[in-house]
Amino acid sequence: MSTRRLAFACWLLLLVCLSVLGALIAYHYTPRNITPCEVFGSNLCVNIELRPPSPPPHREYTDGQIASFALAKELLSKPSKSSKPKIAFMFLTPGPLPFENLWEQFFKGYEGLYSIYVHASELARLRSVWKTGVFIGREIRSQKVGWGKIDMVDAERRLLAQALLDTDNEFFVLLSETRCIPLRDFEYIYDYFIGGNISYVDCFDDPGPHGRGRYLDYMLPEIQKDEWRKGAQWFAVKRQHALLLVADHVYYRKFKFFCKPGETNRNCYPDEHYVQTFLHIMDPGGLSNWTVTHVDWSEGKWHPKSYKVEDVAAEKLRSIQAIDEHVHATSTLKGQVTTVPCMRNGQRRPCFLFARKFLPETADALLTILPKVTWLTGREVVKG
Ligand SMILES: *[C@@H]1O[C@H](CO)[C@@H](O)[C@H](O)[C@H]1NC(C)=O
Numbered sequence: 001m002s003t004r005r006l007a008f009a010c011w012l013l014l015l016v017c018l019s020v021l022g023a024l025i026a027y028h029y030t031p032r033n034i035t036p037c038e039v040f041g042s043n044l045c046v047n048i049e050l051r052p053p054s055p056p057p058h059r060e061y062t063d064g065q066i067a068s069f070a071l072a073k074e075l076l077s078k079p080s081k082s083s084k085p086k087i088a089f090m091f092l093t094p095g096p097l098p099f100e101n102l103w104e105q106f107f108k109g110y111e112g113l114y115s116i117y118v119h120a121s122e123l124a125r126l127r128s129v130w131k132t133g134v135f136i137g138r139e140i141r142s143q144k145v146g147w148g149k150i151d152m153v154d155a156e157r158r159l160l161a162q163a164l165l166d167t168d169n170e171f172f173v174l175l176s177e178t179r180c181i182p183l184r185d186f187e188y189i190y191d192y193f194i195g196g197n198i199s200y201v202d203c204f205d206d207p208g209p210h211g212r213g214r215y216l217d218y219m220l221p222e223i224q225k226d227e228w229r230k231g232a233q234w235f236a237v238k239r240q241h242a243l244l245l246v247a248d249h250v251y252y253r254k255f256k257f258f259c260k261p262g263e264t265n266r267n268c269y270p271d272e273h274y275v276q277t278f279l280h281i282m283d284p285g286g287l288s289n290w291t292v293t294h295v296d297w298s299e300g301k302w303h304p305k306s307y308k309v310e311d312v313a314a315e316k317l318r319s320i321q322a323i324d325e326h327v328h329a330t331s332t333l334k335g336q337v338t339t340v341p342c343m344r345n346g347q348r349r350p351c352f353l354f355a356r357k358f359l360p361e362t363a364d365a366l367l368t369i370l371p372k373v374t375w376l377t378g379r380e381v382v383k384g
């Protein structure tokens with residue numbers, strides 16, 4: 001995509017958002033109170049005002065927050081209605097995808113129902129390494145991503161903004177680096193997203209050190225401690241939520257300045273808190289509170305389990321497909337575990353559409369088993 005077209009499209013998006021906001025602001029408020037910096041600002045806004053680290057006695061919203069709520073209200077009241085809705089698959093990866101052939105199989109025959117975007121943070125040019133057609137030319141302008149830093153959120157927002165330019169994209173799925181596989185066939189995943197009315201964002205209130213322990217009072221007044229949320233990074237959001245995420249500056253800048261890795265910053269990782277907390281504040285009822293990407297933490301280690309060749313068995317994959325409740329464990333000493341059924345459109349449903357982490361060596365085994373066994377039997381599991 002040419003830079004000029006991109007720049008033009010960005011301006012267009014900005015103009016549309018600004019005029020919606022402008023109309024609302026003119027209607028509801030006297031305009032002198034709000035500067036563009038509060039909603040869309042960037043480098044102009046580095047002189048962020050530090051509030052005293054104590055919550056106000058009663059809740060007062062800032063101008064920027066009220067403007068954000070107005071934008072959210074407007075967007076959420078108008079579901080997008082494309083006649084040919086597509087799903088945007090957004091791959092966040094350092095380099096080539098080891099399961100490229102598998103994804104090719106997954107997309108085959110569904111042209112026109114999906115778009116692919118690749119943010120390759122370490123290989124500026126992937127063009128020469130792709131083996132299959134679906135990924136060629138789908139890389140977006142990328143920047144290096146430091147683990148656990150705000151760059152990760154920047155890359156997510158970069159992917160969202162690119163994908164939003166296509167007005168047929170109605171659902172935006174963030175897929176993990178290189179070790180992620182589709183657990184269901186394309187049709188199942190398409191219906192799951194397009195036929196539902198929520199976004200799938202992992203989101204819970206962890207009172208322990210890895211949850212509220214990472215909250216700093218500098219997040220005030222916009223974010224109160226009880227609004228702070230934690231969850232896995234891999235989201236799948238509807239169009240309105242994607243728009244809110246790229247338009248936000250009020251909450252984003254708090255995370256940019258006050259949520260960083262390292263002991264002195266209480267090991268705050270923006271990718272585990274920003275999207276989760278922001279969307280929880282904007283539209284709590286519009287979130288699933290679990291992620292559709294399965295990962296196995298049962299070994300209780302610092303990293304989740306990595307699946308090897310011997311783990312790739314039909315039965316194992318089917319057992320992951322059949323899971324229909326999600327589990328959140330707090331990081332407190334006692335480690336309180338909550339189990340909640342996965343509810344979609346008022347019905348209990350299987351939770352997971354994707355799974356990680358599969359080692360690259362499992363590629364051939366997965367290619368044999370997924371299309372012919374797992375994806376085909378997946379539908380029956382749901383009905384049973
Ligand atoms: C997710 O949690 C919020 C409260 O934080 C709740 O309002 C919402 O209904 C929950 N979502 C589902 C699908 O149960």
Ligand SMILES: *[C@@H]1O[C@H](CO)[C@@H](O)[C@H](O)[C@H]1NC(C)=O
Pocket residue numbers: 197198285286345346
């Ligand atoms: C989604 O649909 C269900 C059932 O049709 C309904 O109960 C729920 O309120 C809806 N949620 C949203 C966010 O529209």
